[in-house]
Amino acid sequence: MNASMKEIRYRFRETYRMLIVVVLLSIAGLVIEFVFAYMYSSMILYTDVVHWIVDTALEIISLIMFFIISKIYRKFDWSVFILEYMISIFVILVVFGFYILSLIEYVSAHSTSMMEPSTTNIYLAIITVIGGIITFITFSIEKKAYRRLKTEILKIDSTHAIIDVIVSIIVSIGIVLTALTKNLIIELVVVLFVFFVALQTLLSLAKDILKSILGFESNPHLKIELVSRLNKIVSDKVVLGNVELKKIGSIYIAKVEIYLDPKTTIGEAHKLRETVNIICREVSELIYHVDVVFYPKKRYRKVRKSEKQYSRKY
Numbered sequence: 571m572n573a574s575m576k577e578i579r580y581r582f583r584e585t586y587r588m589l590i591v592v593v594l595l596s597i598a599g600l601v602i603e604f605v606f607a608y609m610y611s612s613m614i615l616y617t618d619v620v621h622w623i624v625d626t627a628l629e630i631i632s633l634i635m636f637f638i639i640s641k642i643y644r645k646f647d648w649s650v651f652i653l654e655y656m657i658s659i660f661v662i663l664v665v666f667g668f669y670i671l672s673l674i675e676y677v678s679a680h681s682t683s684m685m686e687p688s689t690t691n692i693y694l695a696i697i698t699v700i701g702g703i704i705t706f707i708t709f710s711i712e713k714k715a716y717r718r719l720k721t722e723i724l725k726i727d728s729t730h731a732i733i734d735v736i737v738s739i740i741v742s743i744g745i746v747l748t749a750l751t752k753n754l755i756i757e758l759v760v761v762l763f764v765f766f767v768a769l770q771t772l773l774s775l776a777k778d779i780l781k782s783i784l785g786f787e788s789n790p791h792l793k794i795e796l797v798s799r800l801n802k803i804v805s806d807k808v809v810l811g812n813v814e815l816k817k818i819g820s821i822y823i824a825k826v827e828i829y830l831d832p833k834t835t836i837g838e839a840h841k842l843r844e845t846v847n848i849i850c851r852e853v854s855e856l857i858y859h860v861d862v863v864f865y866p867k868k869r870y871r872k873v874r875k876s877e878k879q880y881s882r883k884y
């Protein structure tokens with residue numbers, strides 16, 4: 571393994587370690603807010619808990635993704651990834667479902683009886699301030715790690731975190747105002763604000779899943795450049811086959827098929843795979859994982875032919 575591949579491995583492993591810390595912080599924030607939401611049945615806190623759940627699920631997705639791609643030479647298992655996406659969407663939808671039911675119940679109960687908000691304790695703002703501090707710690711960890719490791723996911727996550735710090739300041743002010751004025755309308759405005767912040771994140775996650783399932787948004791310019799750069803490895807012993815580029819969130823996964831002279835040694839093939847890995851990463855920093863699949867060159871035509879027969883049959 572040469573120096574640049576070693577460096578990539580190091581960056582991915584370190585990013586993975588950072589994401590573990592981020593997920594643990596997120597779970598801590600989630601648990602703290604949930605306990606107080608439950609104790610004081612504050613609708614503002616409950617809504618903030620839904621936001622924490624959505625964000626934690628997103629971070630766990632990034633974590634698992636980095637666990638998979640940090641094993642650079644292992645084949646990327648696309649189906650596991652989609653399954654993971656589906657499960658998290660399912661969990662989030664169940665949480666949202668329960669939440670919307672309790673929101674309806676809350677609105678009907680509070681508007682018909684006494685017009686009193688559910689958040690009456692001013693000190694509950696301390697909880698959302700603590701949540702904001704945890705989010706700020708996450709932000710600074712990610713920002714510092716991004717400067718060192720330059721993995722794009724850390725930059726995207728840190729931007730999300732700083733927005734959430736602002737959200738938690740707004741929510742804390744909202745709790746104080748609601749508790750002081752005992753005004754149901756103020757509470758409803760705060761609740762809806764947090765709800766839409768969480769919904770926004772959920773919708774962008776759903777969009778990513780749909781895109782990766784349908785195979786959209788692979789960058790055609792990037793692919794052309796990649797193929798032209800990869801053509802440099804072509805020789806009388808090496809034929810470049812199909813090149814695929816898939817996008818998940820902000821990163822790309824590449825699959826490169828290579829037809830090799832059957833006399834090629836394993837050592838040569840290994841070196842070739844490394845070269846392909848380096849070329850892919852030279853083309854774009856955002857290509858995080860490369861699957862290199864070798865086929866014997868003699869079978870190149872035969873494979874194509876049998877594929878055609880197969881598709882004609884069915």
Ligand SMILES: [Zn+2]
Nearest residue numbers: 625730734771
């Ligand atoms: Zn968020």
